[in-house]
Amino acid sequence: MKKILIVSLILILTNLLIADEKKYGAEITLTEKTEISKILENAESFVGKKVLVEGTVISVCAKRGCWMNLSSDKEFESIRVKVNDGEIIFPMEAKGKKALVEGEIYSIIVKGDGCGDNCTDKHKSEEKCENEKTEKKVYMIKGLGAIIK
Amino acid sequence: MKIRKLIRLLHRDVGYIAFGLTIIYSISGIAVNHVNDWNPNYIITKDTLSIPENADSTIQSEILTKNLIDFYNISDSIKSYFRPNSHSIDIFLENKTLSVNFKLKQAILEKVESRSIFRESNFLHLNNPKKLWTWVADLFALSLIFLAGTGIFMIKGKKGLKGRGKWLILLGILIPIIFLFLYS
Numbered sequence: 001m002k003k004i005l006i007v008s009l010i011l012i013l014t015n016l017l018i019a020d021e022k023k024y025g026a027e028i029t030l031t032e033k034t035e036i037s038k039i040l041e042n043a044e045s046f047v048g049k050k051v052l053v054e055g056t057v058i059s060v061c062a063k064r065g066c067w068m069n070l071s072s073d074k075e076f077e078s079i080r081v082k083v084n085d086g087e088i089i090f091p092m093e094a095k096g097k098k099a100l101v102e103g104e105i106y107s108i109i110v111k112g113d114g115c116g117d118n119c120t121d122k123h124k125s126e127e128k129c130e131n132e133k134t135e136k137k138v139y140m141i142k143g144l145g146a147i148i149k
Numbered sequence: 150m151k152i153r154k155l156i157r158l159l160h161r162d163v164g165y166i167a168f169g170l171t172i173i174y175s176i177s178g179i180a181v182n183h184v185n186d187w188n189p190n191y192i193i194t195k196d197t198l199s200i201p202e203n204a205d206s207t208i209q210s211e212i213l214t215k216n217l218i219d220f221y222n223i224s225d226s227i228k229s230y231f232r233p234n235s236h237s238i239d240i241f242l243e244n245k246t247l248s249v250n251f252k253l254k255q256a257i258l259e260k261v262e263s264r265s266i267f268r269e270s271n272f273l274h275l276n277n278p279k280k281l282w283t284w285v286a287d288l289f290a291l292s293l294i295f296l297a298g299t300g301i302f303m304i305k306g307k308k309g310l311k312g313r314g315k316w317l318i319l320l321g322i323l324i325p326i327i328f329l330f331l332y333s
Contacts, residue, residue, distance in 0.1 A: 058239060062188055063188050064184070065190075075232050078233070089277050092261045095241050095246055095261075096241025096242070098229075
């Protein structure tokens with residue numbers, strides 16, 4: 001009994017360690033990929049549509065793993081994949097890896113994170129203060145399933 | 150067998166089985182309770198570095214990546230890189246990210262380490278594995294209900310349910326009710 005338990009544990013751990021790709025959430029059903037640049041080019045027309053995208057994971061929600069940003073196929077572009085808290089948890093180790101994500105495009109209104117009224121000369125030189133302080137529409141993917149490799 | 154003896158016997162054995170999971174769930178419970186104050190899964194350290202004086206952000210990203218890795222004498226293998234804008238580059242290494250901003254003349258080397266024991270506990274507590282684990286977690290929850298229920302009838306007399314037991318149970322029920330009134 002003891003031996004069986006130890007062998008099973010080793011097998012499970014080995015399987016976890018050597019798995020070079022990991023699945024998250026629901027199975028991916030779409031076969032045709034959409035380029036992220038195409039989505040961002042005409043995002044409004046994609047709202048409510050299910051897409052399959054591929055990109056490099058460039059950042060991950062550090063505390064809850066509830067979102068990750070994917071690089072676009074075009075320079076300087078990225079898109080956020082947001083998942084319901086707890087349903088899927090993206091690991092920090094995903095940073096720099098390729099991800100295949102299926103999800104639905106949606107939009108939200110966000111306020112720019114400029115310094116507002118507290119802007120000092122020092123702050124003004126910082127990059128974040130260059131952001132617009134006005135509201136803008138941001139397009140994201142509601143992640144349903146993903147494969148990170 | 151007397152019913153109280155049976156209760157004690159079952160309480161003891163179910164308690165033994167539930168021990169491991171109770172510890173895991175408790176550790177994770179405390180950890181995620183304070184998620185706004187700390188990261189319960191990772192230890193993230195950020196070192197600010199100066200950038201090479203003659204650094205040119207306009208050169209090809211691949212060459213720029215290589216130059217920067219050489220400059221900082223980093224031996225980790227490069228996973229990939231990303232240009233968030235024309236004057237920045239993020240280079241992804243194994244559990245490290247080097248973010249260089251040429252405009253601010255600043256580089257940040259972020260190191261990510263797994264917070265062992267806590268991360269594994271959170272993984273199970275938050276039902277990250279789903280599938281069969283959901284049933285294990287449900288069984289564990291049921292066993293806690295069983296332990297709570299049988300625990301009440303463990304002892305007879307003054308220290309049992311008829312004595313101080315009923316007052317302590319009442320206190321345990323009142324605590325969440327008071328907080329519900331206070332915060333809802």
